[in-house]
Amino acid sequence: MAKDNLLSYEAALEQFEVVIGLEVHVELNTKTKMFCGCANEFGSEPNTNVCPVCLGLPGSLPAVNKKAVESSMAIGLALGCKIAPTGRFARKNYFYPDLSKNFQTSQYDEPIAYDGEITIELDSGESFVVQIERAHMEEDAGKLTHVGGATGRIQGAEYSLVDYNRAGVPLVEIVTRPVFGAGDKAPELAAAYVRAIRDIVKSMDVSDAKMERGNVRCDANVSLRKKGAEKLGTRTETKNVNSLRSIENAVRYEIQRQAYILSQGGTITQETRHWHEDRGYTSAGRPKSDADDYRYFPEPDLVPVQPDIAWIESIRSALPENPAARRKRLQSAWGFSELEFRDVVNSDLLDQVEATVAAGASPQAARKWWTGELARVANASEIEISALQITPEQVAAIQKLIDAGDLTDRMAREVVAGVLAGEGEPAAVIEKRGLKVVTDEGALIAAIDEALAKQPDVLEKIREGKVQAAGAVIGAVMQAMKGQADAARVRELILERANS
Amino acid sequence: MSEITPDTVRHLASLARILVTDAEVEKLAGELAVIVDSVAKVNQAVSKDVVATSHPIPMANVFREDVVRPSLSQSQALSAAPDSAEGRFRVAAILDEE
Ligand SMILES: [Zn+2]
Numbered sequence: 001m002a003k004d005n006l007l008s009y010e011a012a013l014e015q016f017e018v019v020i021g022l023e024v025h026v027e028l029n030t031k032t033k034m035f036c037g038c039a040n041e042f043g044s045e046p047n048t049n050v051c052p053v054c055l056g057l058p059g060s061l062p063a064v065n066k067k068a069v070e071s072s073m074a075i076g077l078a079l080g081c082k083i084a085p086t087g088r089f090a091r092k093n094y095f096y097p098d099l100s101k102n103f104q105t106s107q108y109d110e111p112i113a114y115d116g117e118i119t120i121e122l123d124s125g126e127s128f129v130v131q132i133e134r135a136h137m138e139e140d141a142g143k144l145t146h147v148g149g150a151t152g153r154i155q156g157a158e159y160s161l162v163d164y165n166r167a168g169v170p171l172v173e174i175v176t177r178p179v180f181g182a183g184d185k186a187p188e189l190a191a192a193y194v195r196a197i198r199d200i201v202k203s204m205d206v207s208d209a210k211m212e213r214g215n216v217r218c219d220a221n222v223s224l225r226k227k228g229a230e231k232l233g234t235r236t237e238t239k240n241v242n243s244l245r246s247i248e249n250a251v252r253y254e255i256q257r258q259a260y261i262l263s264q265g266g267t268i269t270q271e272t273r274h275w276h277e278d279r280g281y282t283s284a285g286r287p288k289s290d291a292d293d294y295r296y297f298p299e300p301d302l303v304p305v306q307p308d309i310a311w312i313e314s315i316r317s318a319l320p321e322n323p324a325a326r327r328k329r330l331q332s333a334w335g336f337s338e339l340e341f342r343d344v345v346n347s348d349l350l351d352q353v354e355a356t357v358a359a360g361a362s363p364q365a366a367r368k369w370w371t372g373e374l375a376r377v378a379n380a381s382e383i384e385i386s387a388l389q390i391t392p393e394q395v396a397a398i399q400k401l402i403d404a405g406d407l408t409d410r411m412a413r414e415v416v417a418g419v420l421a422g423e424g425e426p427a428a429v430i431e432k433r434g435l436k437v438v439t440d441e442g443a444l445i446a447a448i449d450e451a452l453a454k455q456p457d458v459l460e461k462i463r464e465g466k467v468q469a470a471g472a473v474i475g476a477v478m479q480a481m482k483g484q485a486d487a488a489r490v491r492e493l494i495l496e497r498a499n500s
Numbered sequence: 501m502s503e504i505t506p507d508t509v510r511h512l513a514s515l516a517r518i519l520v521t522d523a524e525v526e527k528l529a530g531e532l533a534v535i536v537d538s539v540a541k542v543n544q545a546v547s548k549d550v551v552a553t554s555h556p557i558p559m560a561n562v563f564r565e566d567v568v569r570p571s572l573s574q575s576q577a578l579s580a581a582p583d584s585a586e587g588r589f590r591v592a593a594i595l596d597e598e
């Protein structure tokens with residue numbers, strides 16, 4: 001349970017300036033690990049993606065994955081970093097069974113990318129520039145399962161089980177410089193920053209970027225200093241904050257916890273802390289090791305990475321548009337309301353809507369298809385909308401037929417169902433299912449006259465000016481036409497015939 | 501003579517996960533001081549224009565293509581493990597990360 005006393009958030013901000021620093025680990029989606037040819041794969045049977053290199057067996061030698069280096073450089077460039085002419089790997093020595101080598105191969109004083117910055121816009125429209133100190137390459141560690149403790153945690157555990165499938169998976173660690181001046185927005189900024197990193201690496205397709213799978217993980221440093229003070233306060237590093245909501249909550253909690261201690265004249269212990277999302281508090285972990293304790297030294301088994309300008313520029317030129325800039329551009333091009341646009345973004349449908357618009361549909365029609373009918377179908381069949389067997393081009397083609405009056409909305413949904421069922425292109429589905437709007441007005445008029453004759457009371461009401469009574473006749477006519485008529489035209493014709 | 505305190509020795513021993521007795525701490529403090537001084541002498545011999553070497557052969561950019569190669573089987577991977585369970589290496593629970 002949380003035992004910490006907390007100062008109210010408002011009081012904390014009145015007395016202290018908040019300084020945050022964020023370390024984000026991005027797991028790359030290369031086919032293989034950083035230093036060996038084992039598959040980089042989530043969910044395999046334990047210890048089946050391992051070899052002498054990633055198990056750290058004697059005599060094995062690492063070999064650097066070129067694609068991982070390129071992805072790392074691309075991430076650096078996307079964050080406005082410079083790429084180091086020489087980057088070197090280093091051993092970070094520590095004893096813990098999550099890596100069997102007793103060191104993690106990382107980078108120390110010669111990271112591949114450094115000195116970048118990224119502008120983060122909050123929901124309020126306020127924006128902050130976050131300076132990136134460095135982005136370096138390293139390897140992920142294995143996964144420990146603690147057995148015997150009541151809660152599956154280390155306390156009370158009898159032993160631990162280790163799966164090294166994740167050991168050696170390429171990581172890029174992105175470290176910010178201390179961020180000042182965010183004030184009460186610091187927690188929101190921390191989360192928005194991590195979201196921006198996630199969006200960027202996702203748009204670049206260098207990571208699967210699924211936070212729930214740990215593809216993007218964040219350690220949040222928080223320190224406070226008395227307003228007006230020069231010297232930075234002692235910081236804590238909160239680990240285990242792996243959802244955007246957790247990041248915001250954990251930073252806010254640390255602000256309040258530290259503020260209480262400092263306001264009582266106490267001191268902050270430099271340590272790692274662990275966020276417990278279920279109960280909403282942080283608890284003390286181990287005292288933070290000094291960098292010296294890791295006894296970093298250059299990895300003697302690997303040679304430096306020295307990218308030339310041509311290589312760097314070819315990677316830079318292949319970078320996709322920044323996701324935040326793209327969202328701005330699309331929202332203004334499409335003229336969506338804030339709410340409509342957020343709906344598209346949150347449903348992860350930007351690509352689909354953009355491609356549908358490119359194929360000729362209006363932005364509003366494209367949006368309605370993807371966030372409406374198609375989202376409904378995907379939801380009903382419990383699959384990702386991106387897995388639906390329909391292309392943006394097909395959706396646009398169907399919309400064109402609606403616009404031309406060749407399909408009613410109802411018929412269009414049937415065409416979509418046919419395409420999803422694998423009946424072929426929209427034209428083929430229309431042909432096969434005999435879907436065609438009845439434009440033969442003679443047939444419509446005949447059906448209307450017949451329906452009116454059967455319902456003389458309705459006819460009487462319409463003649464008295466109660467036009468809403470026409471609804472009953474529309475239904476009958478649409479039924480006679482097997483739904484393949486334009487309901488608006490049917491209504492017009494009913495009123496004409498009734499009053500003729 | 502560099503000053504290596506008993507506390508420094510204990511700290512180093514704990515980083516290296518080595519159990520040392522008080523008597524050993526005293527002895528190692530003296531020995532480590534000599535070693536540190538000897539390394540310092542090497543530093544004096546190196547002029548500023550000599551770049552630190554981390555690899556004996558001056559080469560760079562040695563890469564492997566991102567192509568999957570066969571891994572060990574689970575039983576091969578675990579064959580040298582002192583203990584295993586449920587397809588995993590079984591180790592003593594160490595209080596550290598949580
Ligand atoms: Zn391996």
